[in-house]
Amino acid sequence: xxxxxxxxxxxxxxxxxxxxxxxxxxxxxxxxxxxxxxxxxxxxxxxxxxxxxxxxxxxxxxxxxxxxxxxxxxxxxxxxxxxxxxxxxxxxxxxxxxxxxxxxxxxxxxxxxxxxxxxxxxxxxxxxxxxxxxxxxxxxxxxxxxxxxxxxxxxxxxxxxxxxxxxxxxxxxxxxxxxxxxxxxxxxxxxxxxxxxxxxxxxxxxxxxxxxxxxxxxxxxxxxxxxxxxxxxxxxxxxxxxxxxxxxxxxxxxxxxxxxxxxxxxxxxxxxxxxxxxxxxxxxxxxxxxxxxxxxxxxxxxxxxxxxxxxxxxxxxxxxxxxxxxxxxxxxxxxxxxxxxxxxxxxxxxxxxxxxxxxxx
Amino acid sequence: xxxxxxxxxxxxxxxxxxxxxxxxxxxxxxxxxxxxxxxxxxxxxxxxxxxxxxxxxxxxxxxxxxxxxxxxxxxxxxxxxxxxxxxxxxxxxxxxxxxxxxxxxxxxxxxxxxxxxxxxxxxxxxxxxxxxxxxxxxxxxxxxxxxxxxxxxxxxxxxxxxxxxxxxxxxxxxxxxxxxxxxxxxxxxxxxxxxxxxxxxxxxxxxxxxxxxxxxxxxxxxxxxxxxxxxxxxxxxxxxxxxxxxxxxxxxxxxxxxxxxxx
Numbered sequence: 001x002x003x004x005x006x007x008x009x010x011x012x013x014x015x016x017x018x019x020x021x022x023x024x025x026x027x028x029x030x031x032x033x034x035x036x037x038x039x040x041x042x043x044x045x046x047x048x049x050x051x052x053x054x055x056x057x058x059x060x061x062x063x064x065x066x067x068x069x070x071x072x073x074x075x076x077x078x079x080x081x082x083x084x085x086x087x088x089x090x091x092x093x094x095x096x097x098x099x100x101x102x103x104x105x106x107x108x109x110x111x112x113x114x115x116x117x118x119x120x121x122x123x124x125x126x127x128x129x130x131x132x133x134x135x136x137x138x139x140x141x142x143x144x145x146x147x148x149x150x151x152x153x154x155x156x157x158x159x160x161x162x163x164x165x166x167x168x169x170x171x172x173x174x175x176x177x178x179x180x181x182x183x184x185x186x187x188x189x190x191x192x193x194x195x196x197x198x199x200x201x202x203x204x205x206x207x208x209x210x211x212x213x214x215x216x217x218x219x220x221x222x223x224x225x226x227x228x229x230x231x232x233x234x235x236x237x238x239x240x241x242x243x244x245x246x247x248x249x250x251x252x253x254x255x256x257x258x259x260x261x262x263x264x265x266x267x268x269x270x271x272x273x274x275x276x277x278x279x280x281x282x283x284x285x286x287x288x289x290x291x292x293x294x295x296x297x298x299x300x301x302x303x304x305x306x307x308x309x310x311x312x313x314x315x316x317x318x319x320x321x322x323x324x325x326x327x328x329x330x331x332x333x334x335x336x337x338x339x340x341x342x343x344x345x346x347x348x349x350x351x352x353x354x355x356x357x358x359x360x361x
Numbered sequence: 362x363x364x365x366x367x368x369x370x371x372x373x374x375x376x377x378x379x380x381x382x383x384x385x386x387x388x389x390x391x392x393x394x395x396x397x398x399x400x401x402x403x404x405x406x407x408x409x410x411x412x413x414x415x416x417x418x419x420x421x422x423x424x425x426x427x428x429x430x431x432x433x434x435x436x437x438x439x440x441x442x443x444x445x446x447x448x449x450x451x452x453x454x455x456x457x458x459x460x461x462x463x464x465x466x467x468x469x470x471x472x473x474x475x476x477x478x479x480x481x482x483x484x485x486x487x488x489x490x491x492x493x494x495x496x497x498x499x500x501x502x503x504x505x506x507x508x509x510x511x512x513x514x515x516x517x518x519x520x521x522x523x524x525x526x527x528x529x530x531x532x533x534x535x536x537x538x539x540x541x542x543x544x545x546x547x548x549x550x551x552x553x554x555x556x557x558x559x560x561x562x563x564x565x566x567x568x569x570x571x572x573x574x575x576x577x578x579x580x581x582x583x584x585x586x587x588x589x590x591x592x593x594x595x596x597x598x599x600x601x602x603x604x605x606x607x608x609x610x611x612x613x614x615x616x617x618x619x620x621x622x623x624x
Contacts, residue, residue: 024451209415
């Protein structure tokens with residue numbers, strides 16, 4: 001058993017970064033995730049593992065530091081919250097184009113604009129549909145507990161390097177701020193220079209003797225070459241869709257109705273399911289763990305099994321519900337319920353919505 | 362004096378100058394007469410002479426030199442517009458034993474990338490920044506730059522830069538010279554053979570500072586012509602540069618070994 005600690009979600013992200021062998025963290029403070037860089041600065045990871053921690057002058061600079069560092073084959077990470085993540089979209093688009101790995105955690109808060117500092121899930125579209133300009137997708141992992149804030153960091157680094165892509169960890173202010181028991185994984189070694197050079201021949205860390213130089217760029221002025229590069233990216237995204245879907249089914253075996261919810265909403269919905277079952281309503285939860293690639297296949301299987309309706313529960317005005325509708329494709333009822341702008345729905349509200357929008361609707 | 366044929370002249374033992382192997386054979390995309398090609402060559406010659414071909418990472422900007430990585434035969438990253446110093450910061454922090462430089466134009470470094478420039482300089486990142494200042498946006502077709510002189514005509518200041526409405530040109534090199542994080546700040550040009558030799562010495566000093574672990578960033582501005590953007594012939598543009606750019610952007614060292622030069 002690993003070391004047990006009581007931690008905030010944000011602290012778990014930070015500790016997991018050190019333990020995952022992250023080489024560099026570059027970040028800018030923003031509520032509700034500033035504990036990540038505060039924890040790292042206090043922890044002196046340079047003394048523990050040699051990990052570099054730098055407070056950048058802006059989120060724009062931070063994401064571009066990830067471009068530079070990730071481009072040399074190092075494991076680099078940043079964290080931010082919604083307005084800061086918006087500022088990083090340019091950099092993420094460039095990194096998707098140049099195929100540079102990194103991990104970016106978004107502890108989502110209410111929006112649009114400056115919004116507030118309360119939990120929200122209203123960055124779903126930005127996370128799963130690309131976010132910046134151009135045709136690209138980023139793998140998105142959605143932790144639902146402080147434990148998963150820790151566990152998903154090394155998983156994200158593995159995905160980032162396997163597919164040479166930025167990977168997003170999308171939680172919210174609730175998971176970032178709340179404290180739970182965490183079983184921490186053991187310290188993983190940072191990669192040696194020899195390991196980096198052997199595994200990542202694309203890494204621009206000094207031209208190897210007697211070999212060609214390496215270039216990392218997202219530019220190609222020849223449209224036919226750029227189209228070819230886009231084909232390559234799309235092939236990669238299809239591979240990710242085929243191999244990397246992660247989800248959890250809770251009480252779905254006998255369920256007539258399914259709540260689809262991720263992160264905090266999935267935790268709240270578990271209580272709603274308990275309340276519903278006490279009333280004899282058979283409801284289960286499909287929890288997407290990867291928001292992209294989206295778990296279309298399990299939804300399809302539930303439709304084929306005769307589920308009577310899906311309620312997409314998200315702390316947004318209805319974003320993920322569009323992907324649920326695409327997966328269900330008008331074969332059965334799909335509705336959305338959620339409070340937003342930083343308001344968290346109660347289990348009772350979720351149950352009420354299930355009754356009025358799905359069962360009675 | 363005996364006759365010497367072209368076949369004799371091109372024999373290696375008779376050559377007094379050869380192109381550095383750190384410039385690729387790809388034809389430069391720059392306009393004939395532009396200072397970029399010369400400055401590229403100087404940076405690559407210096408890296409070759411310092412023996413750092415295999416330990417250098419360069420960062421290219423957005424602007425005319427967006428394709429610098431096509432010509433510079435070292436590991437290169439292409440940054441988003443203005444962000445090169447942020448990339449270089451992380452590369453150097455993660456690989457402190459390597460040689461890291463950015464190569465940027467005035468729009469990239471002194472407009473959209475001002476924040477990254479100032480903060481990389483102020484943190485004292487141990488990198489080299491090579492800054493080409495030609496007072497105009499060349500690649501996009503000759504629009505006004507942060508460094509465009511008062512009264513100077515560009516595509517977006519067709520009646521001349523009016524300071525009252527368009528603001529003042531930014532002397533960013535003097536500005537970064539004031540920051541405690543810069544160790545060496547100089548302004549050079551590459552429009553005459555003697556200027557090229559001086560510019561090369563300055564670039565070499567900048568890289569040597571990094572190799573020696575001197576505390577702070579080394580910043581080399583090269584005031585250059587943009588004959589296409591300025592709508593002049595190359596020779597005419599160099600004369601115009603001497604008469605108009607140099608009085609506003611005087612050539613010479615601004616800060617050496619961490620100390621401002623008394624003027």
